[in-house]
Amino acid sequence: MSLYPWDEVDGLRLFTDYLKVLGIAHLDPEKYGEEGLKGKRLGVLNGSSWIMLWATYFGRKYLPGVHLVNAGTEAMQLNFMEAYQNGKPTPPQSNIDAMARYAIDLVELANVDAVLITCSTMNRSYPFVSKALEPYGVPVMPIDLPMMQKAVEHGGRVLVVATHGPTVNSTQLLLQETAEKMGKKIEYSGLHIETPWHRLAEFDIEGHNQALAQAVRQKIQEEKIDCVVFAQLSMTVFLLSYPDPEKEFGVPIYTSGKCGFEAMREILLRK
Numbered sequence: 660m661s662l663y664p665w666d667e668v669d670g671l672r673l674f675t676d677y678l679k680v681l682g683i684a685h686l687d688p689e690k691y692g693e694e695g696l697k698g699k700r701l702g703v704l705n706g707s708s709w710i711m712l713w714a715t716y717f718g719r720k721y722l723p724g725v726h727l728v729n730a731g732t733e734a735m736q737l738n739f740m741e742a743y744q745n746g747k748p749t750p751p752q753s754n755i756d757a758m759a760r761y762a763i764d765l766v767e768l769a770n771v772d773a774v775l776i777t778c779s780t781m782n783r784s785y786p787f788v789s790k791a792l793e794p795y796g797v798p799v800m801p802i803d804l805p806m807m808q809k810a811v812e813h814g815g816r817v818l819v820v821a822t823h824g825p826t827v828n829s830t831q832l833l834l835q836e837t838a839e840k841m842g843k844k845i846e847y848s849g850l851h852i853e854t855p856w857h858r859l860a861e862f863d864i865e866g867h868n869q870a871l872a873q874a875v876r877q878k879i880q881e882e883k884i885d886c887v888v889f890a891q892l893s894m895t896v897f898l899l900s901y902p903d904p905e906k907e908f909g910v911p912i913y914t915s916g917k918c919g920f921e922a923m924r925e926i927l928l929r930k
Contacts, residue, residue: 664862681715685726692724699724699772699927702765702797704758704788705731706739706778713892713916714777721920725927728769730761731778739780743825750780750825758784759791766795772930775923776801779826779891779915782833798926802919803830806888807837809913810845815885817847818878820871822856823891830890850878859893868900875908887912892919 661667682689688697701722703714711729718727735757739750758781765771774797776785782801789799810817811834819834821827831849838845852874858866871894875887887910889897895916898904904912 677712680712680719689724689726692719692722694724695928696722696724696924698726699930700726700728700769701923701927702762702769702771702774703727703729703731704761704765704774704776704778704781705729706754706781707731707736708733710777710892713895717892717895717916718920721917722924722927728765728771730765731758735778735781739825749828750783754781755784755787759787762788762791762799766792766797771797773797773923773926774799775919777892777915777919779803779821779833780823780829782829800919800923800926801833802892802915803833803888803890804837804919805922806913806915806918807834808841809911809918810834810886810888811838811841811843813886813911814843815846816883817845818850818875818884818887819847819890820850820852820875820887820894821890822852822854822859822871822894824851824853826890827851830888834888848878848882848884850874855894864896865900868897871897872901872908875912879908879910884910886910889914892916 703718705711705714708731714729715727735754739754742751743749762774765774774792776782776788782803785801792799817834819831821830834845834847854870855867858870878884892915895914898914898917901907
């Protein structure tokens with residue numbers, strides 16, 4: 660009988676699958692993928708180290724052939740979680756400053772062609788990261804922006820779903836800012852549901868997805884919802900259970916992992 664959760668894992672299978680997704684450090688173009696994307700490098704700026712698997716899995720899915728170079732540590736997430744818990748501004752300026760430093764490292768050390776900020780809480784760092792990279796001429800994008808643009812373009816009432824408290828304000832602000840820049844008015848309802856987050860902590864991806872599905876269905880019954888956005892990259896695993904959300908729920912459900920990497924594809928193809 661195993662003492663710890665990791666004792667239940669098949670180590671050989673784990674490391675084999677891990678390397679299939681992340682690979683090892685290399686200088687040559689990716690072996691697999693589309694010819695138009697091979698040779699391109701994308702700096703992936705994460706708000707925590709554990710989300711790197713999400714960023715790399717969905718990055719490879721939607722950007723086959725792009726060399727993904729990850730940055731970001733657990734310390735950043737612990738810092739903004741603590742700030743949120745103590746009622747302080749989230750994210751802290753120290754996190755924003757760190758994101759700008761990491762972005763410069765991605766450009767100077769790895770010579771990336773573009774940078775993608777994958778953390779919804781840290782989308783507040785976008786202007787600072789963008790300014791830091793201006794001298795290098797490297798484009799920067801917050802991963803949530805394309806799905807917000809799709810939601811605004813779709814129109815009607817948007818349901819903004821978050822599973823992690825520090826993310827709520829940043830995500831709703833980005834939706835409002837996006838609508839203003841597009842010259843459109845937007846109505847939205849916010850839904851903060853912690854159950855899926857706790858399911859992730861219990862290694863239950865299917866339970867995470869089921870909890871999200873139940874919450875969305877209930878909200879759609881309670882009020883008129885025209886489309887849904889899922890605030891965090893971690894929530895993109897929802898598509899593994901519900902690959903055609905509009906067919907399943909009757910409204911589009913936009914995820915940052917799909918919309919963000921698809922939009923970055925267009926940027927990289929122009930490089």
